[in-house]
Amino acid sequence: MPERTVTVASSVGLHARPASLFSQAAAKAGVPVTLTSAAGKSVNAASILGVLSLGVGHGEQVTLSSDAEGADAALDELVALLETDLDKEE
């Protein structure tokens, strides 16, 4: 199953704004994506509540995975998003 492990770059972690942008992108990815915290808890990446519930801070690692066909491109896109500081634009 394709998966990627990435370090969250947003300076304030995956909270409201970065979490919203990330889960919106996951919802648009066209394939179901699972987000797993370093502690091993997994949620639907397209669910903002799921993403928030993980409580991921800056610099923490998360894993993205999907067993759907053609998921690699979607995962690459989401990884790129997590590697960006999504809070810097405010």
Added chain:
Amino acid sequence: MTDDETQKPLTELLAPASIRLDAVAADRDDAIRQAGAALIEAGAVEPSYVDAMLERENSVSTYVGEGVAIPHGTLAGKDAVTDDAIVVLRFPAGVDWDGNDVRVAVGIAAKGNGHIALLSQLATVLLDPDKAAALRDATEPDRVYELLAADDEDA
């Protein structure tokens, strides 16, 4: 979780006077101002925090699903936060929140990285559809405490 192990349970951040179960708002911004006013009354933020809340909302909606929005300030607005706190405003008639029907707004003020653990606790409660529905239908402050305390045991 982060290295912030000192995060208080949600129920300790919510003062009884910060629960408004029969709120009425004309629109989204009115609801956010009311949440901000409740945070000011709770002694958690300075008045400038309300502008930061509105700014954040215009940047990205804080609607999280289940009829719940979690208005809070921008990163820059953190300077106006004097204490971690949450407020719960219930709008029985609903508020049009960027096209979503919001019944509960949970206003949030958190210093430093306190918001991560705080949002995690809140989201964990709301992920349970039964608890989210019970929060939307809560008519007694005690019920709100009960619901927000529910996940403490497995936190």
